[in-house]
Every structure is written in C-alpha cells, then in structure tokens.
Amino acid sequence: MNYDVVVGLEIHAELSTNTKAFCTCSADFGADPNTHICPVCTGQPGALPIINHGAVEYAIRAGLTFDCDINRYTKFERKNYFYPDLPKAYQISQLDLPICVNGKVELSTGTVVRINNIHLEEDAGKLFHDDFYGQSLADYNRCSVPLIEIVTEPDMHSAEEAVEFVSKIGLYLKYLNVCDAKMQEGSIRADVNISIKEKGSEKLGNRTEIKNLNSFRSIQRAIEYEVKRQSEILDNGGTVVQETRKFDDTMGTTSSMRSKENANDYRYFPEPDIMSIVFTEEDIEEARRNIPLLPHQRVDKYINEYGLTDEDARVLTLEKYLSDFYDETVAIYPQYKNVSNLFQTEIMRRVKDTEEEVVPISAEGFAKVCEMTDKNIVNRNDAKTIIRIMFEEGGEPEEIAKANNFIVVEDAGETEKFIEELLDSNPDLVKQYFDGKTNMFGFFMGQTNRALRGKATPTLVRECLEKALDKRKP
Ligand SMILES: [Zn+2]
Incomplete structure (x- = not known):
C-alpha cells in the first residue's frame, strides 16, 4: 500500500555562550573531563543557580529569526529523571511558557514547517561506555551547557525535508552567532518523530521517536528505515507500537529502547530557585538589533550590491565562515566578481570537507593575490601556485611571487620580436593555421608563454600573436 510519511523534529542546539546556563563555569567544548564543573552544575546540596542572560537573549534571537512570537512572561520548570x-x-x-512560540520555516519544496516552541534548557553530562574494564565513566563538563530545543509540528513529509530543515536551522543559528552547529561535536542533535498514514487520510498513525541523531546521514537513514519498517507492519495488518527507538549507525536499523514517555512521566514542577522573567519591548528590540545579516539577506546583498549572479551568491553563502571570509576580502579589495571567481576555484575547494571551518590564510593576503592577478602583475596560473604555497607553507603573496619569479614585467617589444621569429621559423605551421587548423593558435600561444615566462601576460601574447598572424594572411 502507499503511505504518507509524517515527520516532526526536536532539535537540540548547544548555545555558544562563554559560560553555562545556570553557573559561571566555562561552556567550552573539548576540555579535560570534569575540569569545567562547580557545586551548581554538579547539583551539590544548597547550591543555587543563576541564570545566564546571554543565553536567554540568544534564544530570543533564534525565535525572532524563525518567525516566533516571544512570550513576554517566561518561566522555568524542573524535568525530573x-x-x-x-x-x-x-x-x-x-x-508551560517557553521563551518562543508559533514560528515557521519554509523549505525549498514549498512545505512550511510550523515551530511549536523554542525553549531554553540545560544539557546533561556525557557517559563513556568504552572498554574501561567493564565500567562507565562520567564527564560532567557538559552539564548545564545551555541548549535551545526547537520543537516542530509534524509538518515534514520525507527524510529529505527533515534533513533540509535541520541543515537550514543549523546554518541560520551559525549566522546568528548563537551556535556553532558542529554536528560531529554534538552541538546540534535531533530527535525525530515518524509515523505513516494511508495516502490522503487525515488520521495520523502511531508514531515512533528516534533519539539523538547527530548527522544528516543518520537522520536520513533512520527515517528511511523506519518508514520501511512501519509500512511492512501495516501491510501485514499489524499495528505500529508507539515507542522510543534507537538508531544503530553501523547497521542502519532502529530498535526498541522503551515505551514512549510523556510529560507526566517527568513530574515537571516549577523551578523554585530561578525567578520568572518578564521581557520588555526594549529587551526584544535589543535582541533584534543583535541579529546580523542572515543567509538570504546576504544572497540579496551579493546580487543587488555586488552584482554577482544568483548561483555565485548562493554558493558563497552556503557556509558562514566562507561568506565571512569573502566579505572581509571584498572590504579590502572590492572587485566583487573577480574575488568571487578566484575564491570559488582556489579557496573553497581547498577548505571543502575540512572540519575546522576556517580559511587558514588571511583575507588581506588573498585580496593581494586577487589584485596582483587583476593587474597582470602575476598570471592566473602563478596566482594559483601562490595560493597553494600560502596554504601549505604560509607567507606573504608578494614575497612568494618574487621568490618564484612570478612577477610579470611586460615587455611588448620582446614579445613581438619572439613571435615574429617563431612564425618565421615555422612557415608550414602558419600555412596550416590559414588552411583552417585553428588550434595552431593555441600552439603558438603556448610556445610564447613558455618562452617569455614572467615577461608577458597571456593577454599581451594574444594581442601580439593576432597582429603577427594578420600580417601573414595569404
Ligand atoms: Zn558550574
């Protein structure tokens, strides 16, 4: 039978504040185990939490960006487990009263995904179950690192839509400077709710929830597997059990973890140690002022102010750090189109697939290479070599160009003289050219470029060669 797929998401995004949500410990990732802890985040008796207002402001920023209403009165609960x-x-x-409610995000398919709410909460620690002689070890550094949880309505209809949603949320949070969205470090994780229903039917089927997916690939595969599994159950006349399942990344399968819990199981009650918060219009306006240009706004700017094509603007904004680097470069050397070309061919391919998300050369240095290329001080091929050396060994572009004899000192006289001699000593090749073998032109160009390396740009060689051939036209 044919089924409609229904997917809802809960995305946990770790906020990139300096300190934790309810104490002043560092919230940095990657420190030695249990070095970023204190009586508050390890729950010692009598320790009192203090709210991190920066984290609250980050949550408002995210809410405004995803079209949410900001509750003017918000409070915290304890979720017990x-x-x-x-x-x-x-x-x-x-x-009850999360910071943000009723948002929406539109996908490229036209599907509008409603956001039920965005709330602020604290992360838990991390357990390591590896081979410690049969023991597990606990690292509490992550305890109380601030998170926002973005809860959607079940509005997505395929694995692809779910992946696009998570990737769009991650990209926007990065542009907002509120989350580094590094899935491999777990700073974005998704719980996926999946059900299927008869095609066209209004009645939702029983759903399963798959916890803690931390890559696009696992989100995609978990949904695909679950749709297949649930379809087979319904095809055979069975009923899907409402439950929480876990995804096995190696096998690509899901398996039952526990029966689905609901809010009552957690015995939520008001957090007595943190005051509720009342937001003024000024608080919200301040968060709005802190929202930088978002990806779609950067695309508009690149097209309308910089005169780039839609495609170039789209490619340049796919990653925030790349778009930032491009912006820094054109702020120094505002040749938007030329910088974009060299950036896409020589910088993007070198940093693609690296996890660090940094361009390891300076924008000043790259701007200089662009300028030297535009002014024919170095030719394009040598510019590529300069960038490669800057990536591999570091150094200033002008020094590298000098050290490798890349600086072009144009000598039109010498160029003309060389070409005249070249054509005179190859009369048969010239004849072939005029007989229609036009690729001879490229041959002459190549010979000249090689011989005059550093003394003529390809543009000059082309001009002189055209002139010299013209004279010999039969
Ligand atoms: Zn602490």
Missing part, C-alpha cells in the same frame, strides 16, 4: 549523566536528577527546562 534519573540517569548517571545528570547528577542533579533533574534538568532545568521550560514547559
């Missing part, structure tokens, strides 16, 4: 990664045995979260 016991697990060794959570020493307090409860998580400070929000249930």
Whole structure:
C-alpha cells in the first residue's frame, strides 16, 4: 500500500555562550573531563543557580529569526529523571511558557514547517561506555551547557525535508552567532518523530521517536528505515507500537529502547530557585538589533550590491565562515566578481570537507593575490601556485611571487620580436593555421608563454600573436 510519511523534529542546539546556563563555569567544548564543573552544575546540596542572560537573549534571537512570537512572561520548570549523566536528577527546562512560540520555516519544496516552541534548557553530562574494564565513566563538563530545543509540528513529509530543515536551522543559528552547529561535536542533535498514514487520510498513525541523531546521514537513514519498517507492519495488518527507538549507525536499523514517555512521566514542577522573567519591548528590540545579516539577506546583498549572479551568491553563502571570509576580502579589495571567481576555484575547494571551518590564510593576503592577478602583475596560473604555497607553507603573496619569479614585467617589444621569429621559423605551421587548423593558435600561444615566462601576460601574447598572424594572411 502507499503511505504518507509524517515527520516532526526536536532539535537540540548547544548555545555558544562563554559560560553555562545556570553557573559561571566555562561552556567550552573539548576540555579535560570534569575540569569545567562547580557545586551548581554538579547539583551539590544548597547550591543555587543563576541564570545566564546571554543565553536567554540568544534564544530570543533564534525565535525572532524563525518567525516566533516571544512570550513576554517566561518561566522555568524542573524535568525530573534519573540517569548517571545528570547528577542533579533533574534538568532545568521550560514547559508551560517557553521563551518562543508559533514560528515557521519554509523549505525549498514549498512545505512550511510550523515551530511549536523554542525553549531554553540545560544539557546533561556525557557517559563513556568504552572498554574501561567493564565500567562507565562520567564527564560532567557538559552539564548545564545551555541548549535551545526547537520543537516542530509534524509538518515534514520525507527524510529529505527533515534533513533540509535541520541543515537550514543549523546554518541560520551559525549566522546568528548563537551556535556553532558542529554536528560531529554534538552541538546540534535531533530527535525525530515518524509515523505513516494511508495516502490522503487525515488520521495520523502511531508514531515512533528516534533519539539523538547527530548527522544528516543518520537522520536520513533512520527515517528511511523506519518508514520501511512501519509500512511492512501495516501491510501485514499489524499495528505500529508507539515507542522510543534507537538508531544503530553501523547497521542502519532502529530498535526498541522503551515505551514512549510523556510529560507526566517527568513530574515537571516549577523551578523554585530561578525567578520568572518578564521581557520588555526594549529587551526584544535589543535582541533584534543583535541579529546580523542572515543567509538570504546576504544572497540579496551579493546580487543587488555586488552584482554577482544568483548561483555565485548562493554558493558563497552556503557556509558562514566562507561568506565571512569573502566579505572581509571584498572590504579590502572590492572587485566583487573577480574575488568571487578566484575564491570559488582556489579557496573553497581547498577548505571543502575540512572540519575546522576556517580559511587558514588571511583575507588581506588573498585580496593581494586577487589584485596582483587583476593587474597582470602575476598570471592566473602563478596566482594559483601562490595560493597553494600560502596554504601549505604560509607567507606573504608578494614575497612568494618574487621568490618564484612570478612577477610579470611586460615587455611588448620582446614579445613581438619572439613571435615574429617563431612564425618565421615555422612557415608550414602558419600555412596550416590559414588552411583552417585553428588550434595552431593555441600552439603558438603556448610556445610564447613558455618562452617569455614572467615577461608577458597571456593577454599581451594574444594581442601580439593576432597582429603577427594578420600580417601573414595569404
Ligand atoms: Zn558550574
């Protein structure tokens, strides 16, 4: 039978504040285990939380960006559960009055995904179950790192739409400077709710929830597997059990974890140690002022102000750090189109697939290479070599150009003289050219470029060669 797929998401995004949500410990990723902890985030008796207002402001920024209403009154709850990664045995979260409600995000398919709410909460620690002689180890550095959870309505209809949604949210959070969105470090994770229903039917089927997916690929595969599994159950007349399942990345399969819990199971109750917050219009306006240009606005700017094509503007904004680097370069050397060309061919391919998300050369240096190329001080091929050397060994472009004899000192007289001699000593090739073998032109160009390396640009060689051939036209 044919089924409609229904997908909803809960995205957890770690906020990139300096300190944690409810204490002043560092929220940085990657420190030695249990070095960023204190009595508050490890839940010692009598320790009192203090809210990080920066994290609250980040949540408002995200809400405004995704078209949410900001609740003028917001408060926190305790979500109780016991697990060794959570020493307090409860998580400070929000249930009744989250900071942001009723948002939406449009996908390229035209589907509008409604956002039910965005709430602020704290992360739990991390357990390592590897081979520690049968033991597990706990690292509480991540305890109380601020998170926003973005909860959607079940508005997506395929694995592709879910992946696009997560990737769009990640990109926008990066542009907002509120989350680094590094899935491989777990700073964005998604819980996926999946159900299927008879094609065209209004009645939703029983859903399963798959927890903690932390790559686009696992989101895609988990949904595909679950759709197939649920379809087979319904085809055979069975009923899908509403439950929480886990995804096995190696096998590409899901398996039952526990029966689906609901809010009551967590015995939510008001957090007595944190005051509720009332936002003024000024608070919200301040967050709005902190929203930088977003990807679609940068695309508009690149097209309308910089005169780039739609395609170039789209490619340049796919990653924030690349778009930032391009912006820095054109701020120094505003030849938008030329910088874009050299950037796409020589910089983007070198940093593609690296995890660090940095361009390891300076924008000043790159601007200089663009300028030297435009002014024919170095030829394009040598410019590529200069960039390669800057990437591999570092150094200033002008020094590299000098050291490698790349600086072109144009000598039109010598160029003409060389070409005259070249054509005179190859009369048969010249004849072939006029007999219609036009690729001879390229041959003459190549010979000249090679011989006059550093003394003529390809543009000059082309001009002189055209002139010299013209004279010999039979
Ligand atoms: Zn702490």
